[in-house]
Amino acid sequence: MRVTILGTGAIAGAHAEAITGLSAYGVDAVLAHAVDIDPARAEEFARKHGVAAHGAGLADVLTETDVLHVCTPPGAHVAATVAALEAGVHVVVEKPATLSLAELDRIAEADAGSTATFTQVVQHRFGHGLRQLRRLLDDGALGRPLVATCDTLWFRAPEYFEVPWRGRWDTEGGGPTMGHGIHQFDLLLAVLGPWSEVTAMAGRLARHVDTEDVSMAIVRFANGAMATITNSLLSPRETSDLRFDTEAATVELSHLYGYSDADWTFTPAKGRDDVGQLWQPDPMALPSGHLAQLVPTYRAFAAGEAPPVTVHDVRGTLELVAAIYRSAFTGAVVRAGEIGPGDPFHESMRGTGPGWAPVKDLGAERG
Structure with missing residues (x-):
C-alpha cells in the first residue's frame, strides 16, 4: 500500500x-x-x-x-x-x-x-492492558464495572499557546477537553461502553486563551457505571491516570503519553483471591502507540x-466532548443523543459560549 x-x-x-x-x-x-x-x-x-x-x-x-x-x-x-x-x-x-x-x-x-x-x-485502545481488561469484563470474570476515574493532569506553559491555532475554538475546537483529555476518556469509553448522561464544569483559570484550561465531568454509563473525568493543562506534576472498580477487582493505569504492561496495577477485592491470577502481562505485546x-x-x-476503530466509535467520544461543553456552559444535564443538527453544540464545541470574554476583549479590558 x-x-x-x-x-x-x-x-x-x-x-x-x-x-x-x-x-x-x-x-x-x-x-x-x-x-x-x-x-x-x-x-x-x-x-x-x-x-x-x-x-x-x-x-x-x-x-x-x-x-x-x-x-x-x-x-x-x-x-x-x-x-x-x-x-x-x-x-x-x-x-x-x-x-x-x-x-x-x-x-x-x-x-x-x-x-x-x-x-x-x-x-491507547490498542495496548495489551486495555485489551486484557476489556476481555475480562466481556467474559464476566471481574463482575460488573461500577466506579471509574479518568484524570488527564497535564501542564502547558503560557508559551505553548503562542502557536497561533492553539487555545482557540475556531482552529483547535476547544481546550484540554477536546485536544488532550480525549486521549484518556476515549480509553474510558473503550472499557465502559456507551455513556448515557453527563454533568460538567469548565473554567479558564490561568491561561490567556479563548477556550477552557480545565474541565471536570461526572458521567453515567448505559451499563450503570459512574465515572469522573478531569482534564487539566495546569498540573505541574503531569500524569494520566485511570481507575476501574469492578465487583471483583480494582484495575489501575498510571502513565503519561503511552503505556506498557508495567504501568497497570491489579488489586483483587477482599475475599476474591480467585481472580488474582487472571491479570497476566504479555512480554511480547507492543506498548500502546501508533504502531499497535x-x-x-x-x-x-x-x-x-x-x-x-470506525467513524461510529469516533462519534461516541466526540459526542461526549460536546456534551461536556454543553453541560458546562448551560448548567444542564446532557443525555446521549440530545446534540443533533440545529443544536449550537453540534456546529461548534463553543456552542452558546462560555461565560468568560474572548482573549481579544479581555486584552482590551486590561489595556
Missing part, C-alpha cells in the same frame, strides 16, 4: 516511524509521499524519513495513494479527509478528527459512500474490512 502523510509537523514523525515498522508484522506498506503547505518542511521531513517524493499539493498525489495520514492541525482535517474518501483512499486522521459533530457527520457521509474507509488515531493501532488497521484495509 502506498502511503501519503499530509502535514509534516511534530506528530507526523510518529506516523512515519509506525508506517516503517509495519513490515515487521507482515504488512506491505511504503511511505511514498510527504505533503505540507511549507515545501521546505516537507523536503526536510522526506529526507529524514526516506520518503521518495514530497510537495505542497495533496490533489496531485491522491491518484498515487492508497492510504492518507492526515497530520495537519485539526481545522484542516475535514477537507482533506473528504477529498481522500471521494477518491477511494483510506484515511487515518489524528485526533481530534474534527472540530465539531457537524464536521464529523460530513466525514461519516463521505465514508458511507466511499470504497475506502476512515479511522482516527486512538492508540496501525498493524490491525492496515490488515483490515488490505482485507477490505472495517478498521477496528
Whole structure:
C-alpha cells in the first residue's frame, strides 16, 4: 500500500516511524509521499524519513495513494479527509478528527459512500492492558464495572499557546477537553461502553486563551457505571491516570503519553483471591502507540474490512466532548443523543459560549 502523510509537523514523525515498522508484522506498506503547505518542511521531513517524493499539493498525489495520514492541525482535517474518501483512499486522521459533530457527520457521509474507509488515531485502545481488561469484563470474570476515574493532569506553559491555532475554538475546537483529555476518556469509553448522561464544569483559570484550561465531568454509563473525568493543562506534576472498580477487582493505569504492561496495577477485592491470577502481562505485546493501532488497521484495509476503530466509535467520544461543553456552559444535564443538527453544540464545541470574554476583549479590558 502506498502511503501519503499530509502535514509534516511534530506528530507526523510518529506516523512515519509506525508506517516503517509495519513490515515487521507482515504488512506491505511504503511511505511514498510527504505533503505540507511549507515545501521546505516537507523536503526536510522526506529526507529524514526516506520518503521518495514530497510537495505542497495533496490533489496531485491522491491518484498515487492508497492510504492518507492526515497530520495537519485539526481545522484542516475535514477537507482533506473528504477529498481522500471521494477518491477511494483510506484515511487515518489524528485526533481530534474534527472540530465539531457537524464536521464529523460530513466525514461519516463521505465514508458511507466511499470504497475506502476512515479511522482516527486512538492508540491507547490498542495496548495489551486495555485489551486484557476489556476481555475480562466481556467474559464476566471481574463482575460488573461500577466506579471509574479518568484524570488527564497535564501542564502547558503560557508559551505553548503562542502557536497561533492553539487555545482557540475556531482552529483547535476547544481546550484540554477536546485536544488532550480525549486521549484518556476515549480509553474510558473503550472499557465502559456507551455513556448515557453527563454533568460538567469548565473554567479558564490561568491561561490567556479563548477556550477552557480545565474541565471536570461526572458521567453515567448505559451499563450503570459512574465515572469522573478531569482534564487539566495546569498540573505541574503531569500524569494520566485511570481507575476501574469492578465487583471483583480494582484495575489501575498510571502513565503519561503511552503505556506498557508495567504501568497497570491489579488489586483483587477482599475475599476474591480467585481472580488474582487472571491479570497476566504479555512480554511480547507492543506498548500502546501508533504502531499497535496501525498493524490491525492496515490488515483490515488490505482485507477490505472495517478498521477496528470506525467513524461510529469516533462519534461516541466526540459526542461526549460536546456534551461536556454543553453541560458546562448551560448548567444542564446532557443525555446521549440530545446534540443533533440545529443544536449550537453540534456546529461548534463553543456552542452558546462560555461565560468568560474572548482573549481579544479581555486584552482590551486590561489595556
